Amino acid sequence: MKPDINLIQKYNVPGPRYTSYPTAVQFQEIGETSALEGELEAGKSSPKSLSLYFHIPFCFSLCWYCGCTKIITKDADRGDHYIDYLEKEMDLISGLIAEDRPVIQVHFGGGTPTFLRPDQLLRLGKAIHSRFNLAPEVEFSVEIDPRRCTREHIESLRAIGCNRASLGVQDTNPDVQEAIHRIQPYEQTAAVTDMLMDCGITQINFDLIYGLPRQTVETFSQTIDDVMQLNPDRLAVYSYAHLPHLMPAQKLLDESEFPSTDMKLQMLAMAVDSLPQRGMRFIGMDHFARDDDSLSQALDAGSLQRNFQGYSTCAEADMIAFGMSGISQLENAYFQNTKDLAGYYRSLDEGELPVIKQLRLTRDDKIRKDLIMQVMCQANVHFSGFSKKWNIDFKSYFQDELQNLGGLEADGFLIRFENSLQITDKGRLFLRNIAMVFDAYLKQPGQKNRFSKTV
Numbered sequence: 001m002k003p004d005i006n007l008i009q010k011y012n013v014p015g016p017r018y019t020s021y022p023t024a025v026q027f028q029e030i031g032e033t034s035a036l037e038g039e040l041e042a043g044k045s046s047p048k049s050l051s052l053y054f055h056i057p058f059c060f061s062l063c064w065y066c067g068c069t070k071i072i073t074k075d076a077d078r079g080d081h082y083i084d085y086l087e088k089e090m091d092l093i094s095g096l097i098a099e100d101r102p103v104i105q106v107h108f109g110g111g112t113p114t115f116l117r118p119d120q121l122l123r124l125g126k127a128i129h130s131r132f133n134l135a136p137e138v139e140f141s142v143e144i145d146p147r148r149c150t151r152e153h154i155e156s157l158r159a160i161g162c163n164r165a166s167l168g169v170q171d172t173n174p175d176v177q178e179a180i181h182r183i184q185p186y187e188q189t190a191a192v193t194d195m196l197m198d199c200g201i202t203q204i205n206f207d208l209i210y211g212l213p214r215q216t217v218e219t220f221s222q223t224i225d226d227v228m229q230l231n232p233d234r235l236a237v238y239s240y241a242h243l244p245h246l247m248p249a250q251k252l253l254d255e256s257e258f259p260s261t262d263m264k265l266q267m268l269a270m271a272v273d274s275l276p277q278r279g280m281r282f283i284g285m286d287h288f289a290r291d292d293d294s295l296s297q298a299l300d301a302g303s304l305q306r307n308f309q310g311y312s313t314c315a316e317a318d319m320i321a322f323g324m325s326g327i328s329q330l331e332n333a334y335f336q337n338t339k340d341l342a343g344y345y346r347s348l349d350e351g352e353l354p355v356i357k358q359l360r361l362t363r364d365d366k367i368r369k370d371l372i373m374q375v376m377c378q379a380n381v382h383f384s385g386f387s388k389k390w391n392i393d394f395k396s397y398f399q400d401e402l403q404n405l406g407g408l409e410a411d412g413f414l415i416r417f418e419n420s421l422q423i424t425d426k427g428r429l430f431l432r433n434i435a436m437v438f439d440a441y442l443k444q445p446g447q448k449n450r451f452s453k454t455v
Helices: 005-010 034-042 078-094 118-131 151-159 174-180 186-198 217-228 248-252 261-278 294-301 341-349 363-377 383-390 399-403 406-410 426-436
Strands: 050-056 102-110 133-144 164-170 203-210 234-239 281-284 287-289 305-307 310-312 318-322 327-329 333-337 355-360 380-382 414-416 420-423
Touching: 005 261, 005 426, 034 333, 034 355, 050 078, 050 118, 078 118, 078 318, 078 341, 118 151, 151 186, 164 174, 164 186, 186 203, 203 217, 203 261, 217 261, 234 261, 261 281, 281 294, 281 426, 287 294, 305 363, 363 380, 363 383, 363 426, 380 383, 406 414, 406 426, 420 426
Parallel strands: 050 102, 050 318, 102 133, 133 164, 164 203, 203 234
Antiparallel strands: 234 287, 281 287, 305 310, 318 327, 327 333, 333 355, 380 420, 414 420
16 A cells, blocks of 8 residues: 555644544543542442553653653652552552452553663552452553663563563664654664563564654665564554644754655655555554554454554553543543642642543543544444444434545545445545544534644
8 A cells, every 4th residue: 555645745634643532632620539539439340341551750851852741850769759659549549449350451651661760660560469450461561761771670570560562762863863862772772672572571562753853754764674673563653743832842853854744744655655565564543563463453353442542452441540641531531630740749648539630421422432433443334333332323413424524535535335434445544534524522613723733
């Protein structure tokens, strides 16, 4: 599949990434935290499994492109203080859920989880295992900065059950690394990958970004060549979103060094065209995986989902987030912790969960969420099955939206049958654009401008 640059240009418009629906911009501030407690209490008898996310916000240095919630510090002892409060939060949460609910997924995100010392990682892992029922087949993943990862870190991660690692690479070109203030020689990434494999963490992901300063199609092609030599199971190839008004650190980047829009689109086209020829299946949007990887298997089984970490294999699980800025996704509501570290500590000192925002899902939200997730994760929708599930008439409920699919169909992104909607291989590159048709909130004035461009 060779992407059409003209079509990419046409559909490169602001739009959500649909890591949730409704998206986080719809969250509302709340004055009390009992809502999450009530949701967890109500679900005590739920047979649903759990996914646990732990946000580690600290980084030793600032990467100028980064849009993550982070705190820059060189004081590793702050990790102990932070774990004190993660334990308090876990104590509050674990008391609200059934002890036997299985945890099928654990993820350490950041910031930089390997900011924590090996002994701190062991302490955090022990705290999790003592409070939750981790399933024997749990997927336990961690985001790793190869610049801040020793063999002792990896041995500690393996000791607490970690079996998947996601390495931040972004780009292997030294000039690009200098431009984004992240010097990370390829040899360093390769050495950490070898240590992970040697210690038994054999499932490896790499994160790349296209559209960074000083990148060209040729240099980004070399980056892909470099990382493919390390035989990853998955690749995430993200589009750089330049939002300096929201991410002040991005003002440090030299805008004159950014690749042109056309060049950026050529980078994406190159990746989408070349990676499947190298054994990396295009999962959708910006993710690739080998055929034997669980992400690829979930796509075939219809159990793929989107959450705030991107594509995930655990569609049936409630996700509970710990740490500052963490977002929990439950059946009926989303809850977000405060992004203020002092406020996070203060709430837990007062015996309260550090929730500051929430969104209650209406019935229409749930219907559209289900449909949008089918578009993003399964690339097809069967009208009769969907109608039966939600007790609606699909064609009547989405009458306007179906009419608005005409342009996307004409451009070859989808095929409409009498009782189904099938997204084509070409359309998998434009999943966000297709999903946007069914997003009720985008009909409100000014909503689209709150997002980065889809490409």
